Amino acid sequence: MIHYALVCENAHKFEAWFRNAEAYDEQHQRGIVTCPICTSRDVQKALMAPSVSRANSEKVSLSIGHPQHVQLREAMRALRTKVTSEADYVGDKFAEEARKIHFKDVEARGIYGEATQDEVAALVEDGVDFMPLPNIPEEHN
Numbered sequence: 001m002i003h004y005a006l007v008c009e010n011a012h013k014f015e016a017w018f019r020n021a022e023a024y025d026e027q028h029q030r031g032i033v034t035c036p037i038c039t040s041r042d043v044q045k046a047l048m049a050p051s052v053s054r055a056n057s058e059k060v061s062l063s064i065g066h067p068q069h070v071q072l073r074e075a076m077r078a079l080r081t082k083v084t085s086e087a088d089y090v091g092d093k094f095a096e097e098a099r100k101i102h103f104k105d106v107e108a109r110g111i112y113g114e115a116t117q118d119e120v121a122a123l124v125e126d127g128v129d130f131m132p133l134p135n136i137p138e139e140h141n
């Protein structure tokens with residue numbers, strides 16, 4: 001058995017056991033290695049750095065059992081699609097770009113991307129009015 005620390009496209013860190021390195025490669029190629037948090041198949045091996053083990057203890061917000069679970073998930077998915085289809089993707093430059101927009105250094109426009117916990121905290125401190133995007137599992141209903 002071989003133990004891998006993995007990370008998905010949404011920066012969720014998780015760990016998984018495989019029979020051997022070939023088994024991981026094979027399952028990864030077939031797209032059956034999925035993130036347990038958002039079910040993304042865009043998964044890769046994470047580096048075993050100290051920041052990774054700290055990230056493993058970071059919490060994510062989850063919900064189960066609401067009577068309108070499926071409808072709400074669809075609504076959140078639609079919301080996410082609306083935001084991401086009508087805004088520019090700026091990747092990990094989100095905090096930098098959001099601050100420019102907030103302080104009117106650039107023309108106002110819709111952007112989305114990723115930020116670290118520290119960057120999020122700094123944006124809140126600066127009074128930047130942003131919102132989280134839901135990470136919606138694509139496969140489950």
Ligand SMILES: [Zn+2]
Nearest residue numbers: 008012035038
């Ligand atoms: Zn994920």
